[in-house]
Amino acid sequence: MRTSATIALSLPLSLSLCLAACNTGRQTALLEALDGYHRGVRWGEADVAAGYLPPAQRASFFARHEAAADLKVTRCEIKAVRLKGDDKAEALIHLDWYTMRQARLRRTVLLQTWSRAGGAWQVVAQRWVKGTPFPLVGVHGRPKGAAGAGAAAGGI
Numbered sequence: 001m002r003t004s005a006t007i008a009l010s011l012p013l014s015l016s017l018c019l020a021a022c023n024t025g026r027q028t029a030l031l032e033a034l035d036g037y038h039r040g041v042r043w044g045e046a047d048v049a050a051g052y053l054p055p056a057q058r059a060s061f062f063a064r065h066e067a068a069a070d071l072k073v074t075r076c077e078i079k080a081v082r083l084k085g086d087d088k089a090e091a092l093i094h095l096d097w098y099t100m101r102q103a104r105l106r107r108t109v110l111l112q113t114w115s116r117a118g119g120a121w122q123v124v125a126q127r128w129v130k131g132t133p134f135p136l137v138g139v140h141g142r143p144k145g146a147a148g149a150g151a152a153a154g155g156i
Contacts, residue, residue: 030089030114033121034078038093041136042076049136054122061136068135070100087116095134106132 033052040049046065050058065071075096083089093110109130112123126137 026086026116027083029119030081030083030116030121033114033123034081034091037123038076038078041095042073044071044073052121052123054117054124057124064136068099071097071135072100073097074105089114089121092129097134099135108132108134110134110137 037052050061077094080092091112095108098105111127111129113125114121115124
C-alpha cells in the first residue's frame with residue numbers, strides 16, 4: 001500500500017516539475033529570440049534581425065532597412081514579456097533612436113506578437129503603441145481605441 005501511495009504522490013509532483021521545466025525551456029528560447037532580434041535591430045544587422053521574422057515578411061523588412069540606412073538605435077529595451085499559451089507571446093519594447101538627417105532622439109514603444117513555429121520563435125506582428133513611429137516597423141497609426149501604451153499593450 002505504501003508503495004502505491006508513494007507512486008501516486010510522486011507522479012503528479014514529477015509531472016508538475018516536468019511541465020515547469022518545459023515552460024522554463026520555452027521561456028528561455030523566447031528570451032533568446034527576443035534578445036537576438038533586438039540585438040540585430042540595435043546594431044543595424046538586418047540579416048540577423050530578419051532571421052527572426054517569418055520568410056514572407058523578410059523582403060519588406062529589408063526594404064524598410066535599406067530606406068532607413070541612416071537609422072541609429074541607441075537603446076532597445078524589452079520591458080515586459082507575456083506568454084499566451086504554448087506557442088504565442090507578447091512583448092512590450094521601448095526604443096530610443098535617431099536618423100543622421102535629423103539628429104533628434106526619438107522614442108518608440110512597440111507591442112510585438114511572437115509565435116513559435118517548428119520550435120523557433122518568430123516575431124509575427126509589431127504594432128506602434130506610443131511615441132514616434134519606428135521606421136523598421138510597417139505600422140502607420142496607433143491601434144484603434146488606444147490612448148497610450150497601457151491600453152494598447154493589453155495589460156503588459
